[in-house]
Amino acid sequence: MDELTLLADADARGLRYLEGNATRRVFPSDEAIAALDALDERLPAHGLPAEQTLELLDRIGSPATTASNGPRYFGFVIGAALPAAAAVERLMLAWDQCASTFDNSPVSATVERVAGRWVLDALDLPRESAVGFGTSATACTLGALASARRALLARQGWDFDRQGLIGAPEIKVVVSELVHITVKKALRILGFGLDRIVYAPVDAQGRVDPARLPLLDERTILCLQAGEVNTGAFDPFAQIIPRARQAGAWVHVDGAFGLWARASSLVALTAGIEEADSWTTDAHKWLNTPYDCAMVICRNAQALAEAMNSDAAYMSASADAQKNLTLEFSRRARGIPVWAALRTLGRAGVAELVERHHACAQWIGRALARLGFEVLNPVVLNQVLFRCATDEQTLALRGAVQASGETWFGGTTWQGRPALRISVSSWRTQVEDVQALVQLLARLRETKEEG
Structure with missing residues (x-):
């Protein structure tokens, strides 16, 4: 053939x-x-x-x-592949470009530069920021935190590139008690030491409590969250970030899915987030590009470009070349599906996607409460956290749901007890899909109780 x-x-x-x-x-x-x-x-x-x-x-x-990639998957915040984004991926496979520099792929460099500008516009983040298109929130967080440490050490007169870490002033990291595992992984890989991380206490919904915020100074990296992975809650950025900036700390925001609330009528959830120094978000979550596609955004473009620089005698490039903004030297043009998604959806389409999923999640929460389930969070975004009357019933319901083949979502542990977590993020999911989900849960619970 x-x-x-x-x-x-x-x-x-x-x-x-x-x-x-x-x-x-x-x-x-x-x-x-x-x-x-x-x-x-x-x-x-x-x-x-x-x-x-x-x-x-x-x-x-x-x-x-x-x-x-279907309409009735409610597990992790995965999304589905928008037709436009999936279509350009097929074309990209035919091109087979190494999208590291303009010299390697003029079209990739051009489209990704436009995509980065559009991302900043859609999310209303500082327009001078650098945008690197990487594989995942983990990889992009590595880039952001490496840039943060390098910049803070430079302010202390320490040349990280030449002197390394031995003998360097200590950089403290403060994170939420409920920090996402990808941030902890990045910190561990970067050598911060898990035992040396300072944890900020949170409230009942998983938001960092400003009244109990640990001491910050000019040698501190503070990591906040836009969308706690269980409840979808947002840290109070407007209360915390000004204090951090006054102290001279670097603020990084993990916004893997929650940052996209800024592109919708739910923007108030992110008030003050634009004052941070760096952000990470996934396009393969709420923007519904194919896997894998994420972004690191850094207010100080030079800080990211210098930290991630990979210029060589045989391949030098501009500071905004993607090989100088991400971990990858040889890479595919992950920003092209982002460009296709944003061009096809437009500002109104992105807002509609976020708002529709929010409305679906709220409907699910209200329906579950009426059925007698314990809904554990005010549904502020796209996450519904709930449980049955007993832990045994919660675990049994999870098993029955997953075995049914009609839908899928997973379990978690919330405040020491098993819970169930529904995430709405696929562009294919419509009202009839969430209605079918709730009907299934009611039927399975009734069957379990009768049994």
């Missing part, structure tokens, strides 16, 4: 997969998972036909996918 025929076959298989989105099990059956053993082959001594490889992956792999 020639190249073009093979690619056409792949496109046809992908289209058939998308056509089944509405009826596919949201989590694969036991039989589909067991069938994955067919992929556990020995490395072939001689190459096998490409069309057979594609057929095998489709026949065995497609039934074993989680339908997170």
Whole structure:
């Protein structure tokens, strides 16, 4: 089979997969998972036909996918692939560009520069900021925190690039008690030491309490949250960030999904966030680009460009080249799907997406409360946190939901007890999907109680 025929076959298989989105099990059956053993082959001594490889992956792999690209997945804040973003990804595969510099890919550099400007516009963040398109919030947080430490040390007269960390003034990190694991991972990788992190106390909804904020100074990195992963709560930025700036601290905001509230009528949730020094957010969450696509945004463009610089004698570039703003030297143009999503949605479309999901989540919360579930959070964004009357019932309901194949969401631990977490973030999710979700929960709970 020639190249073009093979690619056409792949496109046809992908289209058939998308056509089944509405009826596919949201989590694969036991039989589909067991069938994955067919992929556990020995490395072939001689190459096998490409069309057979594609057929095998489709026949065995497609039934074993989680339908997170469908309308009834409410698990992690994953979103789904907008048609425009998915389409440009297909074109990008044909281009196969190394999008590190203008010299490598003029089109990638140009489109990503526009996409970065549009992101700042949509989120109403300082227009002088640098925007790096990376793989994930974890990778982008690494870039932001590395830039923060380097900048704070420079203010102390310490050249981090040449002198390293041995003998350097200590940089303190203050984070929320409920800081996301990706921020902790980044801090651990950067060598801050988990035992040396200072934790800021939070209120009942997981927001940092300004009255109990630890001492900040010019050697402090303060990490705040826009959208706590369980409750969706926002730290009180307007109360905290001015104090941090007065102390000379660097403020970083983890806004993996919550930062997109700024692009909607829910902007008040983020009041004061624009005064931070750096932010991270995921496009593959609420902007609904394909995985993996995230952003690091840094008010001081030079600080990010210098910290992430990877110029070499054989490949130097401008400060705003993406290889000088992200961890990746060889990289794909992750900003192009962002450009496609923003161009297709427009300002009004992004707002509609966020607001529709917020309305759906609020409807779910009210419906669950009427059914007698304990809803644990005021639904401020897209997260619904709830539990049953007993821990045993909560765990049993989670198992029944996941086994049903009709939807999927996961569990968590909230204030020491099991809880269930529903996230609304797919562009495909409509009112009828959340209604079906609530009907399923009512039916499964009734079945469990009768049993």
